[in-house]
Amino acid sequence: MSDGAAPLAPHRLAVLGSPIAHSKSPALHRAAYAVLGFDWQYEAVEVASAGLADFVGSRDASWRGLSLTMPLKQEVLPLVDELDRRARLTGAANTVRFDGGRRLGFNTDIGGIVGALADAGVSHSARAGVVGGGATAASAIAAIAELGASEVEVFVRTPARAAALEPLAGSLGLRIAVRPIAELASAEGLDLVVATVPGGTELGVRPGAALTAGSVLLEVAYDPWPSPLVAAWLDGGGTVVHGLGMLLHQALLQVRVFANGDPEAALPGEAEVLAAMRASIA
Structure with a gap:
């Protein structure tokens, strides 16, 4: 999909957890970025609690963000600079966006x-x-x-x-x-x-x-x-x-975060994006 805007630069993203090989998040995100026309890579990476701080701290400027499974949703809190309202409310962030040297935490599970x-x-x-x-x-x-x-x-x-x-x-x-x-x-x-x-x-x-x-x-x-x-x-x-169904809708909000910086800001052609994401896990 293209609305005439300049494409975003290539970025890397991942879902972290242990175990993580079963995750369907890569299929969901790849489907979304294909429709949006983003040259972004999204993968599943095995990261346990003990390795979280090193992994987050070692990401370079090519990294756009992370999705997190339990118990990393709580353990990531000391590693971020700012939390959105829902992450502060629940004490859990399942999404981290790297933004100009800052790490922003979000809760899209709600x-x-x-x-x-x-x-x-x-x-x-x-x-x-x-x-x-x-x-x-x-x-x-x-x-x-x-x-x-x-x-x-x-x-x-x-x-x-x-x-x-x-x-x-x-x-x-x-x-x-x-x-x-x-x-x-x-x-x-x-x-x-x-x-x-x-x-x-x-x-x-x-x-x-x-x-x-x-x-x-x-x-x-x-x-x-x-x-x-x-x-x-x-x-x-x-x-x-x-x-x-929950995985699908929380992932859509994550895509909004990674693309727009705001889980409330709809994507261009979002109905088409959601349909492609839904088909990827059908």
């Missing part, structure tokens, strides 16, 4: 969750649940607040892990209750559940009939699929939103 749910026809929640207590759970809570919810229940194996989520929920005007994971079997009255645990996690509990019948499940992990929780949800006749 928008990814909202976008995936919108694709599935879910644009509002009154009372939602979150499975897990880490950084992605924080993004899920922020997304739930954007959907208009007034109450959230967090289901975790270790309640202490969710301690940081309580002040976050309070700052967003949400009432929060932290529950043992076993209470998924008896939970009811929720219209949405966002599962944020690593892919393939065996929770040791099956969601109850009232929960699967009354709420939509968004499973943010996409590999392996279906997860044990998704399989149980589908067995119960419930509705599930695939984790690839």
Whole structure:
């Protein structure tokens, strides 16, 4: 695609994590840059926590930015010069843009969750649940607040892990209750559940009939699929939103960041870009 503007200079980008070989982020980003006409390289690079600071600090001027998986989303915070509002709010940045010698951190996971749910026809929640207590759970809570919810229940194996989520929920005007994971079997009255645990996690509990019948499940992990929780949800006749939807929409916002410096600034011909990204992971 070309709108007559001069093409941007070649740049390098990567998604970091460990393990990372399964990531579909390279396919998504390469599809976007092909449509946009950018001569940009995007790859998956195996980087564990111990190597993050050295990797970030050793990038030269050819590098435009990075996508980050857990636990790097939290560990990168001391390495950036400025965080956007959502990254400050959640204490997690899944995106870093190199900008004239400065490192800018962004959280596009919140928008990814909202976008995936919108694709599935879910644009509002009154009372939602979150499975897990880490950084992605924080993004899920922020997304739930954007959907208009007034109450959230967090289901975790270790309640202490969710301690940081309580002040976050309070700052967003949400009432929060932290529950043992076993209470998924008896939970009811929720219209949405966002599962944020690593892919393939065996929770040791099956969601109850009232929960699967009354709420939509968004499973943010996409590999392996279906997860044990998704399989149980589908067995119960419930509705599930695939984790690839979140990956797609958070990646679109990352492309905005890398191209425009702003996750809210739409791309030229964005509908075509999104369609190509969606087709790349179909």
